[in-house]
Amino acid sequence: MNAKEKSIFLADEMTPSEFIETDWNQIIGIxxxxxxxxxxxxxxxxxxxxxxxxxxxxxxxxxxxxxxAILDGKKGCLIIEPSPKLLKEYQKNVQNNFEEIQLNLSKLAKPSFNSKGDRILVKINADSMDLLTKIDPEHCDGIGLTRTEFLIKDGHIPSEEEQFQVYSNLVKWSCGKPITIRTFDVGGDKPVEGITNNEENSFLGFRGIRVSLKFKDLFRSQIRALLRATALGPIQVMLPMVTIPEEVEETREIITEEYLNLCEKGIKAGIPKLGIMVEVPLAALSIEKFDVDFYSIGSNDLIQYLSATARDNRSVSYLYHAKYSAFWDLMSKINAHGHRTGREVSICGDIASDTNYLEKLLDNGFRSISVSPNSLVNVKTYLASKILKEEPNKEVFKLN
Structure with a gap:
């Protein structure tokens, strides 16, 4: 989807794949x-x-x-045919916002800590290489989530070689920092013709790892590309929509088989760390049964399933939020298990990018978050401000 001049896109609806394929240099609002x-x-x-x-x-x-027209994302309104005076006011606001961002850019290269001095890993979520070219890898602690399903365009599933090239470029970009790559998470609101089912409630149906283990040829192709890329740098593989431990064990067997096959052919490969996206309540409640190297909490879907609130249903959107105490109790349980077993627990959902929830995440002991690229400046600025607020108290304590 393209436009000849700066435009706001208006439509009844838009699919995730349409979003990825849109030229956002010219279309600047939706x-x-x-x-x-x-x-x-x-x-x-x-x-x-x-x-x-x-x-x-x-x-x-x-x-x-x-x-x-003026699209005000903060106020949630569209101003049609604005007056020259109002247009000038908004232009000034845009300039002030730009200048504030420029002032905060100095904080990007610095590592983040909580008020106790514990290191906080701030990674980013990646949807495309185009987005990563605008980010300096020195400004984050790696990639906490790579959504590989967006490599599927117009029904074309990329070959092993095509995927290997993409994953190799991620390794080059990261400069030695860890990269977490999620296997295809198709289904739900990301259907693929000929693969996923046309289901009445697709979020509770055939999606994520369930699809991969059904279409094993496609899954093995992706696994081989990931194993080859792991020989080039620190890649971690994450499985989406995991419900039972058997799904992990079956995947681990496939990884072992494909690794041995690549070695026999003289192709360089490595065994990546294997983790799961914790988003299904059953898996979250029985987290100790999943023998993996790391856990990444997908808070978006976890909230959806805990509250029985479909994310794409406007009628019940008022119920979709992260304020439930039961949600935080479950998050704490997962994090505590990670601490006991020495496994990293990260958050890669929307709440990691939301400064309204950051303090609560830190108070609950989380030390690794993965944020949207656009939120990186705000998140690191927020974390830096928390340190500055705490420092005077620390000095008084020392003097006393």
């Missing part, structure tokens, strides 16, 4: 009629820093002759 603020497209928009308005009430036909 207005959708049929979309929840918690949908995958909304998550991607936040990741890319694209202002977005959902549940738009005005008929799109009435917008055909509109030439100028």
């Amino acid at each position: 207005v959708l009629k049929n979309c929840s603020p918690n949908s995958h497209v909304a998550i991607l928009a936040r990741s890319y820093g694209i202002p977005m308005l959902t549940d738009f009430k005005i008929s799109l036909n009435r917008m055909k002759n509109v030439k100028n």
Whole structure:
């Protein structure tokens, strides 16, 4: 999807694949009629820093002759044909926001800590190499989530060699920092023709690791590409939508088999660390049964399943939030298990990028988060500000 001049995209709906394929240099905002603020497209928009308005009430036909508009993502409104005075005010706000970001860029290269002096790993979520080219790898602690399903475009599933090239480029970009690559998480709001099912409730159906273990040829191809890339740098493989330990064990057998096959052919390969995305309540509640190297909590889906609230359903979006005490109790249980067993527990959902929840994550003992690229500056600035606020108290303590 492309535009000849700076434009705001208006439509009834938009799929995640359409979002990835859009040229965001010219299209600088989105207005959708049929979309929840918690949908995958909304998550991607936040990741890319694209202002977005959902549940738009005005008929799109009435917008055909509109030439100028202001999309205010913070206030959640679309101003049609703004006056010159209002336009000037918003231009000033944009400039002030830009200058504030520039001032905070100095904090990006510095490591992050909590108020106790514990190191906090701040990684980023990756959807495309194009997005990574705008980020200096020295400004983060690696990649905490790579969404490989967005390599599938127009129904074309990339070959082993095509995937290997992408994963190799990630290794080159990271400069030795760890990269967590999630295997194809298709299904739900990311259907693939001929692979996923047309289900009434796709979020509770055939998706994630369930699809991979059904279409083993495709899964083995991806595994081989990952094993080859692991020989080049520190790659970790993460399995999505894991429900039972048997899914992990079956995957581990496939990894071993493909590694031995590559070695027999004289192809360089490595065995990556294997982890799971903790997003299914059953897996979260029985976390001690999953023998893996690391855990990454997918808070978006975990909230969805705990609250029985579909992320893409506007009618129940008011129930979709991270304020439930039961949710935090479960998060603490997972993190405590990680500490006891010496396994890293990371957060890669939206709450990791939300400064409203960062302090609670730190108070609950989390030391690794993976944020959207667009949130990196805000998150690291927030963490740095917490240290500055604590320092005077520490000095008084020393004097006393």
